[in-house]
Amino acid sequence: MSVGVCIKDKTSCAVSVDAYGIGSMTKAMISAALGLLELLPEFRKDETIGACAITIADLVSHHTGFPPNLSLGFQGDGESLLSKDQVLPTVNAMRQVRPLRSQWIYCRWGYSVTGTIIERLSGQSLREFLRSTLFRPLGMKNATNAATDRSPVLKQMPTILSTQAPMFTSSLRERSYAFGWVRSQLPGVLGSGSPSLLALSHSGSTVGYFSSIFIFSGIDVAAVVLTNSMALNDGADWIAQAAHNRVLQYEQMHADLEKGRNTSSRPAKPPHAYQGLYVNAIGNFCIRISPHPDKQGLLRLTFQESFLQSYDLRPYCGDVFEWLLSLDGTVCRGRYHIWDLEYFKFAFLCDEKSGQVSSLRWVDDSGWSPEGQIFMRLEDEATHSI
Secondary structure, eight states: OOOSBSSTTOOOBOOTTSOOOOGGGHHHHHHHHHHHTTOOOOOOTTSOOOTTOOOHHHHHTTOSOOOOOOTTTBOSTTOBOSOGGGHHHHHHTOOOSSOTTSSOOOOTHHHHHHHHHHHHHHSSOHHHHHIIIIITTTTOSSSOOOOSOOSOOOOOHHHHTSOOEEOOOSOSSOEEEOSSOEEEESSBTTBSSOOSOEEEEEEEEETTEEEEEEEETTTTEEEEEEOSSOOSSOHHHHHHHHHHHIIIIIIHHHHHHHHHOOTTSOOSSOGGGGOEEEEOTTSSOEEEEEEOSSSTTOEEEEETTOGGGEEEEEEEETTEEEOOOOHHHHHHTTOOOOOOGGGGEEEEEEOTTTOSEEEEEEOSOTTTOTTOEEEEEOSOGGGOOO
């Protein structure tokens, strides 16, 4: 999906083949290149730390103790102020502000050094090495496409994606830096209500753009956001998080619903047998089950007899029905976002003697009442008033 224009004050629209800067997202590519050269890892945490003990792993996990200042290498207009042959002299002259491996400090110079190492070991420029070993085998031309060669391209990926240094966080869940990737255990920094899984992410920026990437381990989902302007906020990161919320929460919840749907276990009774007015234990809240006005054979639920609070009720499994909404449906109806799938299920219960539907169970707050509330079906609706 492309939005906006590719050049300011011009009318040409941005398209998927346009080139975007990705800034520090290239750290993952540098780490992958190191993996292809099998340079990771090369130290143990119990090794003696001497004056010259900084390793490649330290450089790419931001564990050197060097400061993050980039003033000598970069100012404005995206111009590099130092030539490549000045990278090592500049780093050698730096003063460590923290002891080696004692604290995670984001330092871009480490990747400048490793880029130089890759060039010397491979005999190629970094650009050509990445192009020949990563981009071409993966089918990456103007944009990322499906891999043309399905044989394994990357090496040492478990090492590259493993925790190397804890990052600053107030969360009890994991927030650490790997080699070119940030590891975040969800739910956590990225948002509440998410399933517990590992997110791999990184952002990038230079004058003129922001970029962001999120990959969610264990499911086939990733979000990459590229921009060609520098806003007053981290819009790329926020957009990626919004995509995460939609995919991992709404779309995942719908997928989980469909996994549990049993089309062979149809409702035990015809639709009219479930119709009626159901009232909670103290009699101040009711749910009406009625025929759907437009879809024959289906039902509608209405809260508190309000025509504004009516929703489609669909068969799910046996005498359990569901009324899960889409993201657009939730927004259009002005509802809070609710991530509990059980909230959107009604289980109808039958009287043991008569066999007739007598009540329904609604788990409206699983955190406090996982067994849910029982709403009794009224035999005489005239006895109830809202």
